[in-house]
Amino acid sequence: MITHVAFWILAIGAALTGAAVFIVNSMARASYALAVSFICVGLQVLLLQQNYVGVVTILMMVMEMAVMAVYMVMFMGMNPALMPMSMVHDKRHALAVSIGVFLLLAAGALLTPWPARRGTPPADVTAALGEELMEPKMLVMAAVGVVMAATIVAGVVLAAHRTRYDRFGDDLRRRPARDPQPGGVGR
Amino acid sequence: MEHRHDAHETTHGTDHYMTNAGTRGGGHAGHAGMGHGAMNMAPAGIPLAIGGEDRDGLELDALHVRLGPVLAHWPAGLVLRCTLQGDVILDADASLIDADQPVAEDDGRGSTRPLFAARRCDNAAGLLELAGFNDIASHARRLRDALLNGDAHTGPQLDRLARMARRSWLLRWSLRRLGPVTDQDVARWHLPDTLRGDTRDRLLAMLDRAAQALAGRNGHLVAEQPRVPIDAVAELVRGWDLAAARLIVASLDLDMWTADRAVSRV
Amino acid sequence: MTVVPPPWALAAAGLLGLLTLGAAVLDGVLSARAAGTHVRTGLTRPIGEIARLMRQRRRVTVAADTLLWRIGGAGLLVMALMIITVVPLGKWTLFDLDVGVVWFNAMDVLAWAFVWLTGWGANSAHSLVGGYRFLAHGLAYELPLMFALVAPAVAASSLNVATIAAAQQNLWFAVWMPVAFLVYCMGVLAIAVWGPFSPALAPDTAGGVTAELSGLDRLLFLGGRYALLVAGAAFAVPMFLGGGSGPLLPAWMWVLVKTLALLTAFIWLRRRLPAVRPDLFMEVGWVVLLPAVLLQDLLVAGIALGRS
Numbered sequence: 001m002i003t004h005v006a007f008w009i010l011a012i013g014a015a016l017t018g019a020a021v022f023i024v025n026s027m028a029r030a031s032y033a034l035a036v037s038f039i040c041v042g043l044q045v046l047l048l049q050q051n052y053v054g055v056v057t058i059l060m061m062v063m064e065m066a067v068m069a070v071y072m073v074m075f076m077g078m079n080p081a082l083m084p085m086s087m088v089h090d091k092r093h094a095l096a097v098s099i100g101v102f103l104l105l106a107a108g109a110l111l112t113p114w115p116a117r118r119g120t121p122p123a124d125v126t127a128a129l130g131e132e133l134m135e136p137k138m139l140v141m142a143a144v145g146v147v148m149a150a151t152i153v154a155g156v157v158l159a160a161h162r163t164r165y166d167r168f169g170d171d172l173r174r175r176p177a178r179d180p181q182p183g184g185v186g187r
Numbered sequence: 188m189e190h191r192h193d194a195h196e197t198t199h200g201t202d203h204y205m206t207n208a209g210t211r212g213g214g215h216a217g218h219a220g221m222g223h224g225a226m227n228m229a230p231a232g233i234p235l236a237i238g239g240e241d242r243d244g245l246e247l248d249a250l251h252v253r254l255g256p257v258l259a260h261w262p263a264g265l266v267l268r269c270t271l272q273g274d275v276i277l278d279a280d281a282s283l284i285d286a287d288q289p290v291a292e293d294d295g296r297g298s299t300r301p302l303f304a305a306r307r308c309d310n311a312a313g314l315l316e317l318a319g320f321n322d323i324a325s326h327a328r329r330l331r332d333a334l335l336n337g338d339a340h341t342g343p344q345l346d347r348l349a350r351m352a353r354r355s356w357l358l359r360w361s362l363r364r365l366g367p368v369t370d371q372d373v374a375r376w377h378l379p380d381t382l383r384g385d386t387r388d389r390l391l392a393m394l395d396r397a398a399q400a401l402a403g404r405n406g407h408l409v410a411e412q413p414r415v416p417i418d419a420v421a422e423l424v425r426g427w428d429l430a431a432a433r434l435i436v437a438s439l440d441l442d443m444w445t446a447d448r449a450v451s452r453v
Numbered sequence: 454m455t456v457v458p459p460p461w462a463l464a465a466a467g468l469l470g471l472l473t474l475g476a477a478v479l480d481g482v483l484s485a486r487a488a489g490t491h492v493r494t495g496l497t498r499p500i501g502e503i504a505r506l507m508r509q510r511r512r513v514t515v516a517a518d519t520l521l522w523r524i525g526g527a528g529l530l531v532m533a534l535m536i537i538t539v540v541p542l543g544k545w546t547l548f549d550l551d552v553g554v555v556w557f558n559a560m561d562v563l564a565w566a567f568v569w570l571t572g573w574g575a576n577s578a579h580s581l582v583g584g585y586r587f588l589a590h591g592l593a594y595e596l597p598l599m600f601a602l603v604a605p606a607v608a609a610s611s612l613n614v615a616t617i618a619a620a621q622q623n624l625w626f627a628v629w630m631p632v633a634f635l636v637y638c639m640g641v642l643a644i645a646v647w648g649p650f651s652p653a654l655a656p657d658t659a660g661g662v663t664a665e666l667s668g669l670d671r672l673l674f675l676g677g678r679y680a681l682l683v684a685g686a687a688f689a690v691p692m693f694l695g696g697g698s699g700p701l702l703p704a705w706m707w708v709l710v711k712t713l714a715l716l717t718a719f720i721w722l723r724r725r726l727p728a729v730r731p732d733l734f735m736e737v738g739w740v741v742l743l744p745a746v747l748l749q750d751l752l753v754a755g756i757a758l759g760r761s
Binding site (some may be wrong): 260319428434 | 484488489578579582584606649651652655656657658660723724725726727728729730732733748
């Protein structure tokens with residue numbers, strides 16, 4: 001009973017805050033409406049007994065929205081990030097497409113003949129889900145995670161505005177480095 | 188992204204960007220409700236900001252923020268009109284409030300040795316407080332009060348304070364390489380010699396001057412006070428972030444504008 | 454582990470409130486001592502401050518985002534309450550979650566949202582700078598903190614807080630994974646915007662995120678910081694300090710004693726350490742702390758593997 005009530009409250013909450021992303025007129029509100037929507041979804045995942053996945057969803061999404069707040073001010077060019085503004089591009093088409101996709105997915109979820117439960121759920125549903133998703137490729141996936149992190153770091157290094165030649169001079173011998181503001185390690 | 192076309196009632200005046208409130212405004216003052224402009228140029232009466240090149244190549248909005256004339260741990264009366272991008276000071280313009288008023292030190296009290304030392308301690312306390320060294324700052328403040336009250340035996344206390352500041356490697360880590368003043372800078376902006384070095388050097392020099400004044404080693408006190416040309420203050424903070432700029436200004440040991448007695452803050 | 458019925462959450466909240474008030478009083482006493490004023494001033498000051506802020510009228514700023522501002526101000530206290538739900542007090546717990554460590558992590562990340570929102574809402578330059586200073590800190594402390602939380606979980610082969618506490622019967626994790634413990638403590642100071650991690654609301658930005666906070670919002674925000682220190686200290690007990698284990702006293706008492714000890718250390722540290730400005734700390738976090746804590750994890754994983 002409580003599960004049902006919680007499910008519906010969270011489901012409606014997720015949908016409403018998701019819609020709010022496009023209705024509110026500030027980037028901050030849109031970002032955090034999205035965060036709330038994801039928190040609702042994360043809590044719903046908890047109802048599936050996927051505790052780890054649910055809590056990690058909350059963790060990642062809140063952090064992501066905070067980082068987005070950084071980027072929206074840094075890279076949104078002129079004022080848009082800090083000005084009241086509309087959050088939608090091509091309003092009419094976007095609305096049509098998104099409602100269409102929502103109906104399609106909802107219809108799929110409602111009309112699919114879901115199989116009846118066979119047997120009992122395993123003791124550790126999170127581990128079972130992971131194995132079900134990528135049993136033979138677990139090692140590959142674990143390695144890909146590290147490679148992706150390394151790629152991101154390398155990408156940032158390559159894209160950085162200032163290189164070591166700017167800091168240490170053409171012969172890389174200048175000490176201390178010429179920085180706009182000194183760092184904490186004294187490199 | 189499209190901006191809303193709603194014509195906004197500008198119920199507030201444009202004076203907001205003179206205060207700190209104008210985060211989202213400043214710079215170019217567009218007329219609200221012009222009709223054919225693509226954007227609402229002044230939400231809540233705050234004019235639109237204009238972006239520009241900055242130190243880190245981010246093209247952030249230029250924002251106008253005024254520091255002073257009244258701010259905790261800030262030389263009273265100094266006003267810095269800063270153009271910020273993010274929290275980096277792109278440009279600054281310094282001025283003084285009541286610059287034409289007679290300076291307080293001329294009333295004869297400003298030249299006594301304990302008062303001179305007390306002012307150095309007060310400025311050091313402000314700098315230490317800004318850098319977050321609460322305990323050493325409390326020391327400096329108590330010493331200042333003792334000096335103002337005319338207590339005896341303040342000399343050893345002052346030595347102890349200077350020793351604490353000199354020995355703290357955390358203080359060194361926090362303040363070194365901040366706002367360096369080279370020989371060329373001293374010559375170019377006609378700065379007093381005592382300001383040479385980084386913020387930490389200037390803090391230690393400040394405490395040294397206090398100790399020398401108490402010991403009676405410096406002859407004419409008023410000559411010893413660092414006279415910093417007002418424009419040099421603006422030059423020194425340019426290119427630093429807001430907090431670093433506060434530390435640099437505090438390290439300049441400015442006192443021609445401070446009141447005689449400051450209120451003690453815990 | 455006994456899961457107590459939900460009404461006990463009120464008792465837990467009350468205990469959190471008491472410890473929070475205690476932390477504020479202790480800070481007041483230490484400040485008064487350093488300033489050379491009477492200790493009684495420090496004792497009564499937090500109480501007076503609460504009364505003053507509850508009566509104070511809220512400051513209004515131009516074009517403030519009031520909703521987000523209020524949410525940010527009240528958020529820290531909510532975070533602290535959510536954290537203590539998974540901390541076992543002796544053999545009782547409110548919420549015996551199998552992924553309690555990740556729960557703590559998810560809650561501490563909320564600080565990113567709440568502190569920034571508090572800075573954003575006021576529409577003031579200093580507040581916003583403060584908010585971004587917190588995020589800059591966050592970028593440097595969060596990864597080391599996450600990897601510091603990994604170490605006890607790996608050593609105990611569990612994400613359940615009670616299991617981790619039980620795995621320290623012989624030796625506290627704080628003893629043989631000191632780097633992880635220190636980085637965790639740093640993380641707690643950081644989410645509480647406390648001591649060295651207070652540049653987000655420091656005087657060098659005229660109060661930062663608290664520059665325009667007033668009245669009840671200010672009370673909730675500042676109280677939330679103390680509450681987060683309490684919750685962080687309480688969570689460290691099962692994670693690193695052996696949970697309720699100890700001689701003579703009952704387990705719940707030991708949890709309280711250890712929490713109080715760590716809390717006192719946190720409060721005392723504020724006056725001892727300088728502010729680590731984000732421009733200084735960013736390099737420290739990435740160049741020193743992250744590799745150090747990763748090495749710690751490697752070491753712990755090796756030992757855990759050798760044992761099994």
